[in-house]
Amino acid sequence: MSTATLDDLHRTGWWRVGGRDVHVTNLDKVLFPGPPPLTKRDVVRYYADVAPWLLPYLEGRPVNAHRYPDGVTRPGFWHKEVPDHAPDWLTRWHNTEADRDETQCYAVLDSAAALVWMANFAGIELHPWTSRLPNVHQPTxxxxxxxxxxxxxxxxxxxxxxxxxxxxxxxxxxxxxxxxxxxxxxxxxxxxxxxxxxxxxxxxxxxxxxxxxxxxxxxxxxxxxxxxxxxxxxxxxxxxxxxxxxxxxxxxxxxxxxxxxxxxxxxxxxxxxxxxxxxxxxxxxxxxxxxxxxxxxxxxxxxxxxxx
Structure with a gap:
């Protein structure tokens, strides 16, 4: 869909990462105060660049994300449930043991594209489970x-x-x-x-x-x-x-x-x-x-x- 680099994009667009097209938005929004300020574009770029080292700790694991859509100077919140607007290609894990008021479906961040999607979702901080699928009751x-x-x-x-x-x-x-x-x-x-x-x-x-x-x-x-x-x-x-x-x-x-x-x-x-x-x-x-x-x-x- 897009061959643009991240710097070619304006505030919103499609960025191709690892064979996937990821919709990125509000790229110039400041998430960290300066100096120098850090924008969502910077956060997205970082998670794409660090993916080879970060992904081995995330693959096969549900992830709890700490989101800061208004930047880190405002209170963040924990987000676990995969939203309805998540892309079809995002790997999901359905927790069949969850009660009705608990998280039913977790994201599994197993690709650079998934990391970019989460960063665009303002998932600043990532907390993977200690266990891997399918044996979620066995810590690694x-x-x-x-x-x-x-x-x-x-x-x-x-x-x-x-x-x-x-x-x-x-x-x-x-x-x-x-x-x-x-x-x-x-x-x-x-x-x-x-x-x-x-x-x-x-x-x-x-x-x-x-x-x-x-x-x-x-x-x-x-x-x-x-x-x-x-x-x-x-x-x-x-x-x-x-x-x-x-x-x-x-x-x-x-x-x-x-x-x-x-x-x-x-x-x-x-x-x-x-x-x-x-x-x-x-x-x-x-x-x-x-x-x-x-x-x-x-x-x-x-x-x-x-x-x-």
Missing amino acids: WALIDIDPGETTTFDQVLELARLYRTALDHLGVTGMPKVTGQRGIQVWIPVRDGYTFDDTRGWVEAVSRTIGRIVPDLVSWQWYRDRRRGRARLDYTQNAINKTLVAPFSIRPARGAPVSVPITWDELEDEDLRPNRWTVHTVLERLRDRGDPLAPLIGRQQELPDLS
Whole structure:
């Protein structure tokens, strides 16, 4: 339908991506304030460019999207249900277990065109399920989420991450850290087929409770932030079928368009490391130069050792 480049288009048009024609709209609308401001055209372009690195974390997984149609200076909202106007070629998953008031049909973003469609839909932030289709009750990752409190410094987040590094090394378990693009660090641990969410949640909780006992002044187990006294929460509860963490290379809804980026354990010692160090403007150069250290762990069949 169209051979135009994204820059050739005016505010609205058809852009051909990976053999699909995607209708893009309001391309000059500012979604991130400057300087420099970031338009929807910029967001669409970023998701098309980062697709080779991002898609392996999304393929075969339902996705929860955090949408900001009025830009990130206005409140966003979670959107899970595929809208009626979505293109026929978009891969969908129908959740036959959903109650009537729950999401019935999820998008599965398995192509660059699907990413562009979601970006045009103002899906700024992407959260894939931890499980893959068709076995949605079997997680493929065990997730550790170091969620800083109001007074938690990044140095303290790094201290907690290093404790997880030591624990996983002691247990002979392979995982990789990821800066969130906001304030925290996550650790993604691949697991073999057959585990349940109860298994991964219980295992991560056991490791996290041990770390919490080592540095009790840094950690709170309270669910509500206002009860944590500013301390970090080692959140093992994200290991559940209805819980998700932000995808690697997803944009975060903050000034400058920071990106969540996998790093190596050695980079925890980098004096320049910050959780929002990389943005849509800089992360592609990092990927071209250094690749993705988490990618080799995708699909790894890893046994979690017994902690009892």
